[in-house]
Amino acid sequence: MSIRYPNGKAYTPVNKDRHQSKKQNSSISYGNRGMSLEEDINSTNEYYLAKGIAVIHKKPTPLQIVKVDYPKRSAAVVREAYFQQASTTDYNGVFNGKYIDFEAKETKNKTSFPLKNFHKHQIEHMRQVLLQDGICFTLLRFSVTDEVFLLDATHLCSYWEVQEKARKSIPKTEIESLGHHIPLGLYPRIDYLSIVKSIYFS
C-alpha cells in the first residue's frame, strides 16, 4: 500500500520500512545488518539513555486529528487524521547540558546526496537552532555502501541556499571532506555522539 503525505511525499510506517530495508539490503549490508537508519538511531539513542550518556528522542509524527471514536470499555480510536509536515527536525535532546538537534536521511545514490530529502521548514528550523548556539547536524547514510556521515547543519544550509542556482545535491566527495565518517558498530550501532564530542566539545 502506498501512503503519501499531502505534499506528495511518501509515508512509510516504521515497521514496514524495517522489513523493506531488510530485504533491499540483505545482499550488500553488513555493518548494520540491514536495519533502517531510523531503527539504528533509535537503538543507539536507547543505548545512550540506558548508559546515562544522553537523553535524545525521536519526535512523534505530527497528525491532525479530526475524528475520534470512544467505544465503551476499550481504548479511544482515532478514525480520521491527516499527516502534517513536521516543522522541526526529527531528533532532539540533551548531551552534557548542550542542546542536540538533528535530522537523519539516507539515499541510494552513490556519488551525491539529493537535497530533496530535506524540506524548507527543516532547513529554517536548523538555522534557528544554530542562532541559539544549539548543536545541529544531519546524519547522512549512503545505503549502498552503508556509510554514515555527520554533516554540520551550517554546511547543509549553505548547500540549500545555492541549490536554486547550482546543483540540487551535495557531492559525496564534499560530504567526505566537510563531514565526519561515523564507524558502524554493534552496540551502539551508530555512535554519533563520539563524533559530536570530538567536534563540539573540544
Next chain:
Amino acid sequence: MSIRYPNGKAYTPVNKDRHQSKKQNSSISYGNRGMSLEEDINSTNEYYLAKGIAVIHKKPTPLQIVKVDYPKRSAAVVREAYFQQASTTDYNGVFNGKYIDFEAKETKNKTSFPLKNFHKHQIEHMRQVLLQDGICFTLLRFSVTDEVFLLDATHLCSYWEVQEKARKSIPKTEIESLGHHIPLGLYPRIDYLSIVKSIYFS
C-alpha cells in the same frame, strides 16, 4: 464526546480544550483572557521564535498508526490509530545553547497541586534530563486565580518520591516558596524565559 487514553486518562483535543477553558474561565480569568495554558505557552513560544530569543516547540501527540487509506488524488487518511503515553515531557528546545525541557499543567485546586497530573514516565524523563545538566522544570497554573509558577524539576521529583508515604499533592505555599511566580503579560503571555534566565543563567 469523551476521549480517553488507554490508561483511562482523558484526552482533550486542542481546539475543544480552548473553547472549554474559555467558557469555564470567562467569569474569573483576566490576565490571560481565558486561553488554555497550552495555548498561552504555544503563543509565548511563537513570540520567542519570531524574536530570535529561543527555539522551543511542543512535541506532537504520540499515536500508534494501524491503518491508513490512500484515496487517489487526495491526502492520505489515518483510519485507525491509538493514543500512546508520552515517554517524555511536552516541550523542549534550546535557549542560549542550553537545553530546555518542561511540562505544563493546570489545576482547579486552590491550595495544592495534585501529583496525579504527572505520570511516572515523565518524572523518569525529568530525572534523566537533570543528570545531563539540562534545564528542566514545570509550569504550574492555578486556574481559579490565574497564577503560573515555575518549579524546578528537582522539587517535583522530590515530592513525587515521597508521595507514596505522604500527601499526593504539593501545597501551594510550598510552590510559592520553592518556585517562582511568573507575571502574566500580553506579548508574550507567559514570559517563563525571563525567570529561566534569572535562575539558571546568573
